[in-house]
Amino acid sequence: MKDQSKNRQKLFSSLPAVDKLLRHPSIRDLCENQPERYVHHCTRMVIEEIRRRITDGTINDVDTIPGMDEIVPRIEHLVMEGLSNKLMRVINGAGVILHTGLGRAPLAPSAQAALSEAATRYCILATERVSGKRGDRNRHTEEMLRELTGAEASLIVNNNSAAVLLSLNSFGEGREAIVSRGELVEIGGAFRVPDVMERSGSIMVEVGTTNKTHLRDYEAAITENSAYILKVHTSNYRIEGFHQEVSVKDLSELAHKHNLLLLMDIGSGALVDLQKWGLTYEPTVPEAVADGADVVTFSGDKLLGGPQCGVIVGKKELIDKMKRNPLNRAIRCDKLILSALNGTLKLFLDPDGLPDTHPLYAMITAPLDTVNRRARRIARRIKDAAGDRFEVKVIDGVAEMGSGALPARPIQSRLVTVSSEDLTTDQLALVLRLSVPPLFTRIEDDKVIIDARTVADDEVRLIGEIFRTVTSDRLTEAMQNNQALSLKKKGKVSGKSDLPALG
Ligand SMILES: *Cc1c(COP(=O)(O)O)cnc(C)c1O
Numbered sequence: 001m002k003d004q005s006k007n008r009q010k011l012f013s014s015l016p017a018v019d020k021l022l023r024h025p026s027i028r029d030l031c032e033n034q035p036e037r038y039v040h041h042c043t044r045m046v047i048e049e050i051r052r053r054i055t056d057g058t059i060n061d062v063d064t065i066p067g068m069d070e071i072v073p074r075i076e077h078l079v080m081e082g083l084s085n086k087l088m089r090v091i092n093g094a095g096v097i098l099h100t101g102l103g104r105a106p107l108a109p110s111a112q113a114a115l116s117e118a119a120t121r122y123c124i125l126a127t128e129r130v131s132g133k134r135g136d137r138n139r140h141t142e143e144m145l146r147e148l149t150g151a152e153a154s155l156i157v158n159n160n161s162a163a164v165l166l167s168l169n170s171f172g173e174g175r176e177a178i179v180s181r182g183e184l185v186e187i188g189g190a191f192r193v194p195d196v197m198e199r200s201g202s203i204m205v206e207v208g209t210t211n212k213t214h215l216r217d218y219e220a221a222i223t224e225n226s227a228y229i230l231k232v233h234t235s236n237y238r239i240e241g242f243h244q245e246v247s248v249k250d251l252s253e254l255a256h257k258h259n260l261l262l263l264m265d266i267g268s269g270a271l272v273d274l275q276k277w278g279l280t281y282e283p284t285v286p287e288a289v290a291d292g293a294d295v296v297t298f299s300g301d302k303l304l305g306g307p308q309c310g311v312i313v314g315k316k317e318l319i320d321k322m323k324r325n326p327l328n329r330a331i332r333c334d335k336l337i338l339s340a341l342n343g344t345l346k347l348f349l350d351p352d353g354l355p356d357t358h359p360l361y362a363m364i365t366a367p368l369d370t371v372n373r374r375a376r377r378i379a380r381r382i383k384d385a386a387g388d389r390f391e392v393k394v395i396d397g398v399a400e401m402g403s404g405a406l407p408a409r410p411i412q413s414r415l416v417t418v419s420s421e422d423l424t425t426d427q428l429a430l431v432l433r434l435s436v437p438p439l440f441t442r443i444e445d446d447k448v449i450i451d452a453r454t455v456a457d458d459e460v461r462l463i464g465e466i467f468r469t470v471t472s473d474r475l476t477e478a479m480q481n482n483q484a485l486s487l488k489k490k491g492k493v494s495g496k497s498d499l500p501a502l503g
Contacts, residue, residue: 011054014062016071018043026072034079042078046071090438091459091466095413095451097363098302098403100188102440105305105360106456107340114343115307118335125335136323140338144345148271150289151296151313155322156338161191162331163297163310164265168200168230170322171261171295175227177202178260180213182245183232187267193232202227212244218254228261229254231293233283235267248283252292261294261318268403269298269311272351277365280409285313294318300337302403305360306344307337363453364401368412374460375414375452381464382418386471393417397444399453413453419446435466 021027021043031039050066053059066074090102098104107115117123128135138155145154157163168177177197184206186192197204205226207217218229229251248264255262270282282303288296295314300306310331312322322328333341347357354361375394382392395417398410418441420428428448432439441448450463 043075046074092454093450094440094442095399095454096402104301108358111340111343114339118339123335140342148348149285149313153316153319155312155319156333157310157331160299160310163312166327167263167295168202170325172202172227176205176225178205178221179230180208181206182213185234215246215250222258228263231264233266248288248291264288264293264296266298268302270303271348307340309333309337371452372414375416377460378416382467385464385468390418390420399451416450417447431470439466
């Protein structure tokens with residue numbers, strides 16, 4: 001034990017001092033051109049990382065302590081990485097169309113334009129032009145949503161989870177809320193219908209069973225203290241077989257007969273019937289409104305393909321009540337979101353044009369033939385770039401909608417499979433994610449898959465370039481020696497590091 005701690009002391013004392021590093025010509029240069037304070041921070045980080053490795057025993061020999069020739073480039077790399085655009089664009093080859101981890105839908109050009117104008121200038125957000133007085137920030141999308149959904153009024157908040165919370169809280173605090181056991185779903189992360197109902201202050205009254213709920217079940221649960229019936233579109237799973245749920249129409253008649261509200265969380269928020277493009281039916285917002293739902297909540301970044309937000313539409317007096325709820329202030333949207341939403345919504349006024357105007361609809365409606373041609377172009381680019389280092393094939397497969405929309409209804413696609421003798425599947429997927437821009441793939445049957453449905457046409461050439469770089473990349477080389485993400489090539493320093501590898 002004593003020897004060990006003595007050795008450690010010796011290793012610590014042979015590390016270069018931070019002061020000395022800061023006087024190194026390359027680091028001094030770096031300080032000239034980059035924020036000095038951040039260069040100092042990164043220098044300390046690199047030294048601390050090496051100290052950690054000494055403490056945990058991965059470095060136990062003077063020879064394995066990184067020298068200046070290694071430490072200095074690492075600091076430079078860390079500084080440049082840290083100052084780069086952190087939310088960098090990526091190529092989605094994973095075939096998940098609304099990939100929450102990759103930011104869900106890419107925005108349409110009209111949304112980008114609106115966003116950019118609002119972002120770079122002052123904008124009319126919450127001011128009336130005629131009176132010059134304060135106005136309602138929700139008014140910009142009001143007319144369009146009225147036209148698109150048939151609802152009297154609307155309100156935009158941070159996301160659909162917030163929309164549900166606000167509506168339940170506004171109408172059911174301290175009162176009973178009736179919901180079917182078949183609709184007590186978990187949407188992902190911390191959003192579970194029973195938990196949200198509890199947080200909203202409503203008293204949840206469950207009716208029916210997991211697979212079947214009848215109108216009479218709802219009716220039997222109504223008491224003097226009932227405030228509303230909640231209907232949830234179970235957007236991320238599907239019950240096949242012996243199954244029954246009550247329609248929006250029947251529920252709204254029942255609710256209104258007893259002076260209750262019908263609130264509907266429709267989730268994915270289809271504004272148009274997807275069957276027109278041969279896709280699976282999803283309940284639409286205009287149908288729910290027409291069938292008598294008093295308030296309908298949905299996501300702005302699912303089938304709308306807009307920015308992250310929650311859209312609430314419904315009767316004017318109910319929307320006004322929600323606007324007065326103090327929670328509304330806490331979850332309202334800023335000018336960036338509202339302008340991007342505005343630029344997205346107007347595309348739905350011409351649904352037939354969506355495949356041309358909206359990247360999400362271009363992606364989901366592209367004929368298999370088009371996807372196939374794109375897959376073949378991707379395969380050819382990879383072969384041209386990487387010669388015979390990879391085995392590349394184009395096969396049939398399926399993309400998925402993601403974000404709990406169109407569950408279990410895959411969309412036909414064509415996939416490029418890539419495998420290599422030199423790298424394991426996980427290693428190849430990793431180097432592709434670490435490339436610039438990162439390429440995200442999925443793994444199936446121990447092969448890296450690039451799904452051509454989620455790749456844009458102008459990204460095909462980039463994929464070729466990524467494979468060209470990967471092939472000549474030091475990182476790939478390091479991986480072949482099984483030393484990925486290590487500081488030293490010798491292999492004594494290995495394992496996990498929270499610092500980026502030298503690339
Ligand atoms: C996705 C979803 C939510 C959550 O919406 P976010 O916009 O992701 O917060 C809530 N309810 C349903 C039915 C959903 O599908």
